[in-house]
Structure formats: C-alpha cells, structure tokens
Amino acid sequence: MNLRSAEEVLRWGCETYGIRFAIVSSFQKEGVILIDMAARLGLTARVITIDTGRLPAETLAMIDTVESRYNMRVERLRPEPAELERMTRQFGPDLFRDEVALRKLCCQVRKVRPLDIAMIGLDAYAVGLRREQSESRQDTELVALVDGRQKLSPLAAWTSADVESYLRQHSVPIHPLYASGYATIGCAPCSRPVQAGEDLRAGRWWWELEGDKECGLHLTPEGKIERRLDVLLRDVVGTHA
Numbered sequence: 001m002n003l004r005s006a007e008e009v010l011r012w013g014c015e016t017y018g019i020r021f022a023i024v025s026s027f028q029k030e031g032v033i034l035i036d037m038a039a040r041l042g043l044t045a046r047v048i049t050i051d052t053g054r055l056p057a058e059t060l061a062m063i064d065t066v067e068s069r070y071n072m073r074v075e076r077l078r079p080e081p082a083e084l085e086r087m088t089r090q091f092g093p094d095l096f097r098d099e100v101a102l103r104k105l106c107c108q109v110r111k112v113r114p115l116d117i118a119m120i121g122l123d124a125y126a127v128g129l130r131r132e133q134s135e136s137r138q139d140t141e142l143v144a145l146v147d148g149r150q151k152l153s154p155l156a157a158w159t160s161a162d163v164e165s166y167l168r169q170h171s172v173p174i175h176p177l178y179a180s181g182y183a184t185i186g187c188a189p190c191s192r193p194v195q196a197g198e199d200l201r202a203g204r205w206w207w208e209l210e211g212d213k214e215c216g217l218h219l220t221p222e223g224k225i226e227r228r229l230d231v232l233l234r235d236v237v238g239t240h241a
C-alpha cells in the first residue's frame with residue numbers, strides 16, 4: 001500500500017489550497033478513506049457530495065454517519081430546481097430508462113452541472129479513483145491538471161486489498177450497500193448489485209446495451225449538426241453542455 005504518497009498528496013492539496021480545496025465523495029469506500037485520512041492527519045478539508053435527489057436512503061444515512069464520526073459537515077450540492085422541474089415535466093422522473101441521450105441529460109442536470117458550479121470555487125480537489133478500477137482509469141495520475149484545476153487521486157496506485165486493509169485497520173465506516181453485493185453505488189434507480197464474475201460496469205445503467213451508442217445527430221434549421229444531448233440540454237437548461 002502506498003500510504004505515504006497518498007497522505008502526502010492529500011496533505012499537499014489541503015495545505016496548499018485551503019478552502020479552495022475539497023474532497024469530492026459519493027461515500028463509496030475510497031471516498032470515505034480520504035475523509036478518514038484527512039481527519040487522522042489533522043487536516044481541515046471541505047467535503048463535497050452531490051445529492052442528486054435520487055440517492056438511496058443508505059447513502060443519505062451514510063452521510064449522517066460520516067458527519068457524526070468525523071464531527072464535520074458535508075456540503076451537499078443539489079440540482080438547480082428550475083432545470084430539474086423543466087426536465088421532469090418534459091420527460092418524466094424516470095427519463096433515464098427511455099434512451100441513452102435522456103439518461104445523459106439526467107446525469108448532466110442532476111450531477112454534472114451542480115458539480116461544475118461548485119468547481120468555480122475550487123482550485124484543487126481530491127477523488128477516490130484507483131488505476132485498478134477499470135481500463136479507463138489505468139492512467140490515473142496522483143496529481144493532474146484538469147480544466148485549470150489540480151485533480152488529486154491520492155489512492156491511484158492502491159489495490160482492492162490496500163483498500164480493504166485500510167478500512168479494517170482504521171475501522172472506517174463502510175456504505176451498507178456493499179454488503180448487499182453492490183460494487184459501485186450511485187443513484188438508486190441506476191445502481192444494482194453485481195454477480196460474481198460480472199464486470200463492475202454491470203452494476204450501472206445495465207439496461208443500456210453494450211454498443212448502445214447515442215446515435216441521434218440532429219440538423220438545426222441552419223443546417224448545423226448537433227448531438228441529441230445538446231438539443232435536450234438547450235431545451236432544459238438553455239445552454240449547451
């Protein structure tokens with residue numbers, strides 16, 4: 001376990017950027033390890049989460065548990081009410097089941113846009129990404145400059161065994177849905193347990209078939225080609241992604 005560098009990276013982010021640094025967590029194992037690590041190092045770090053409005057009750061309870069265990073307040077980002085209202089009025093609350101572009105619209109309105117707004121107040125943030133988690137994360141760096149901000153992944157080099165060992169050693173609170181077979185935990189309607197041997201991705205948006213790519217390209221009256229998602233976003237939030 002590369003504990004030293006994880007701690008060093010977290011300390012560097014926290015001490016260098018102060019209140020313009022935050023741990024961004026969805027209360028999965030890795031995110032809570034970062035919160036625990038900051039507390040044990042005596043660091044005062046802001047903790048931000050996105051309350052999409054569709055989180056499982058277990059995640060909301062987990063936030064309470066973490067606040068009480070570490071004696072701190074988690075900052076909850078929420079979707080903009082007018083955007084949410086326009087989206088659900090137009091497409092219904094469970095639009096994510098209907099087509100890939102609508103699922104992406106829901107993620108934009110409930111998650112991406114609130115986080116984008118919070119990012120304006122940050123120069124650096126830490127997340128719980130690990131290289132081992134997926135092929136797309138294999139190149140995760142401990143510190144990377146992303147869109148003008150320092151993105152810290154202190155656990156980049158950690159294995160699953162490192163994670164489990166840290167959790168045990170420090171009695172870190174664990175999200176209760178892991179015990180029900182969840183490998184990753186997001187919104188309630190879009191997360192499910194995975195079977196042994198199943199890809200981790202099988203636990204998210206499982207109704208979207210592999211290769212079920214967003215196919216909708218649209219022509220504007222001026223003859224410009226737009227993605228379906230851009231068209232939906234303009235309708236709901238009045239802007240492009």
Ligand code: SF4
Pocket residue numbers: 052054096103104106107108110111186187189190
């Ligand atoms: S994960 Fe599902 S419910 Fe949550 S924002 Fe994305 S599509 Fe919407």
